[in-house]
Amino acid sequence: MDAARRLLEAEGPSALSLRAVAREAGVSPAAPYHHFKDKAELLDAVAQEGWDILGQLMQEAKAGATGMHQLTALGIAYVCFARDNPALYRVMYDAARDKDALPEGMQQNKDSAYCMVRDTMIEHGADPTQETHLELASVAAWCGAHGLAEMAGFKQFDHLKDALGGERAFFDAVLSHMGLFPKAEPHC
Amino acid sequence: MDAARRLLEAEGPSALSLRAVAREAGVSPAAPYHHFKDKAELLDAVAQEGWDILGQLMQEAKAGATGMHQLTALGIAYVCFARDNPALYRVMYDAARDKDALPEGMQQNKDSAYCMVRDTMIEHGADPTQETHLELASVAAWCGAHGLAEMAGFKQFDHLKDALGGERAFFDAVLSHMGLFPKAEPHC
């Protein structure tokens, strides 16, 4: 898995073949099959690690903000993670797509990130008895952040980033345009 | 390209190999190379067709709504397209990602869809002189719709769809939670 993460960072997701991972780890092409059922299971494990790391980053971001700004901090942390680890982020979503159910650990890590959004909304005014409305708001926030995360790297937006004074400001502006994220404090 | 589209619908994007396309078309594995430089170029062509179709659907959706609801109609049309053509939608974004510049025709088709959002905002009150704000709003709407489009198929949301009385209502609710899309009219 170390080899897989190394390869992913260095060469991107298209270079992440089982054989390449084995080469990087210095073992034969068949060796990984004694640890993972198939390639998908290896990718699942990498993805789960990714959700774990993302969860920690979001936790830290939340701790570094106050009030409703915590929500924006979560969103920014989410998008920055995707920008800094584009290949890993894609593996994480590829693993989640086209699957009836996620592997246990991955579902847990993913849920914990989602629940952080939900909990933050409750802590700052959302009515926890209006379950449907609360979930909708969380899902909308998640969708918005995910959409921005996927597009964050598009060259098309470079002039907007410049006009706003940086990528960070761009993320903040887009998120705050979606009703759910208040404009962030200027620091960090 | 007909063979490619057929395969894409029938077997999903992972089955879309050049050789499979050639088989489906009834020619040798090398034949496609006389029409496309490589596999990516074939996928680009398929993606461009996809943007074209999506643009038409959005145009029709806009024509079928009035006032600010046109914006929601665009969003719903976008998300429904992704739900009905998940494999094609992925090819479209995979072709757009990891590329410095899109092929000419694809960029045009993609821009025309984007401009429809922008224009609709201007037609219904957005100030066209505030260029940056206008673009931000359009980008935010695009991100939100894309995020929802990618997650539309997640099993996790099934209970929400049920609670709201259908997928369509779910899309509408999520989009309207993002500040930019007013709640749609009940029909269609």
Next chain:
DNA sequence: TTTCATATCTAAGCGCCGTATAGATGCCAT
């Protein structure tokens, strides 16, 4: 009508991929 360029295709092969099988090696508890 012959000739020749062009478009389209096939056949064969390269190296890489995911995966399966069979067997080797080392370690640890009995």
Next chain:
DNA sequence: ATGGCATCTATACGGCGCTTAGATATGAAA
């Protein structure tokens, strides 16, 4: 000392993207 277990290798199969070399048809020019 022995047997089970975890880990690994060697080898092979078919599919993949792609390349090269050569075949076939078509249509314009001579």
